Amino acid sequence: MPMSFCHYYDFEIETIVKFIREIKAKKILLQLPEGLQICASEIIQLLRNAFGDLEVILSQNPSFGSCLVDEYGAIESGADAIIHIGHIEYKYYKPKTPTLFIRGAYRGIDKDKITMLLSQVCKEQQNKVTICIGTTAQHMAEIDSFVKELRNCRIVYKGIILGCIPINPSNCDNTIIIAGGKFHCVTQALYNLSLGKHISTLCIDPYTNDLWNPEKDVEKILHVRLWKVREAFEARKWLIINGFYGQHRPYLINALIERLRSLGKEYVVVKALGITRDLLDNIGAESFDVIVITACPHVAFELDDYIKPVITAGEAMMALRRDLSRYIYPW
Numbered sequence: 540m541p542m543s544f545c546h547y548y549d550f551e552i553e554t555i556v557k558f559i560r561e562i563k564a565k566k567i568l569l570q571l572p573e574g575l576q577i578c579a580s581e582i583i584q585l586l587r588n589a590f591g592d593l594e595v596i597l598s599q600n601p602s603f604g605s606c607l608v609d610e611y612g613a614i615e616s617g618a619d620a621i622i623h624i625g626h627i628e629y630k631y632y633k634p635k636t637p638t639l640f641i642r643g644a645y646r647g648i649d650k651d652k653i654t655m656l657l658s659q660v661c662k663e664q665q666n667k668v669t670i671c672i673g674t675t676a677q678h679m680a681e682i683d684s685f686v687k688e689l690r691n692c693r694i695v696y697k698g699i700i701l702g703c704i705p706i707n708p709s710n711c712d713n714t715i716i717i718a719g720g721k722f723h724c725v726t727q728a729l730y731n732l733s734l735g736k737h738i739s740t741l742c743i744d745p746y747t748n749d750l751w752n753p754e755k756d757v758e759k760i761l762h763v764r765l766w767k768v769r770e771a772f773e774a775r776k777w778l779i780i781n782g783f784y785g786q787h788r789p790y791l792i793n794a795l796i797e798r799l800r801s802l803g804k805e806y807v808v809v810k811a812l813g814i815t816r817d818l819l820d821n822i823g824a825e826s827f828d829v830i831v832i833t834a835c836p837h838v839a840f841e842l843d844d845y846i847k848p849v850i851t852a853g854e855a856m857m858a859l860r861r862d863l864s865r866y867i868y869p870w
Contacts, residue, residue: 545578564619606785632785642676661692668712673700705730771858774828782834
């Protein structure tokens with residue numbers, strides 16, 4: 540991949556340099572999401588040009604969101620601070636190690652095409668409905684400014700969407716998610732559905748400038764998810780997998796344990812940073828009747844073809860109540 544790819548993103552090197560100087564850090568841990576790892580060497584070189592003797596350690600632990608700041612890597616490597624690129628701070632978790640969040644703004648966004656697509660939706664709705672916009676960290680400031688410039692369109696910018704924290708669709712007739720790929724848009728559609736509200740969701744990909752409807756994707760996912768929940772109705776032996784950092788959710792674990800105990804079910808709780816198919820195989824997950832992921836809900840979606848049902852915490856509660864009347868997302 541050519542180096543020009545990295546120039547499409549603003550890594551705010553001056554902001555990072557200022558932060559390092561303010562805390563007088565001699566060693567930092569640099570953490571980037573998978574898609575931006577290719578830019579690590581360029582970022583490290585720019586920082587070394589600014590400091591000379593600065594030591595930079597590149598984290599290779601999971602970085603799917605700001606819920607997974609690599610504190611363990613920082614402690615083990617003796618880093619004074621963490622530079623976490625690609626996300627903004629997770630509101631339910633604050634790292635103990637000094638951490639600077641750099642969103643990695645995407646410079647290549649086409650304002651004219653995005654505003655044209657938004658105007659198209661407004662026109663189709665005859666400007667009679669309220670459309671709520673959500674986006675990711677890479678586009679937050681840009682999308683907010685685009686929305687403010689739109690005229691004759693009832694659009695409200697609702698802010699950032701995360702995989703486990705969709706935008707609040709209150710007072711919205713429609714939601715539009717502006718993000719690359721399908722992950723965030725499908726997340727919003729599932730969340731709207733779980734609230735029992737008839738709020739449609741549309742998606743705009745700012746990298747391809749495509750406008751699409753996730754309805755068919757959601758139908759397919761729901762068909763699989765409800766079948767997994769139904770399989771868990773009769774489960775006796777439960778495996779609960781808890782995450783680290785911002786994916787450590789003790790209130791979910793406690794609620795599940797309380798319910799399982801009241802029903803006389805067996806259970807084992809596992810603590811894991813990276814939840815993969817290999818991990819499940821290694822801990823003998825096939826000997827359990829059902830596996831519950833209390834970390835990132837989309838891990839369960841990615842393991843939908845595992846030999847035993849892998850479900851989210853919300854789906855686990857549905858199964859324990861034997862209730863398929865309302866889908867629960869995320870929990």
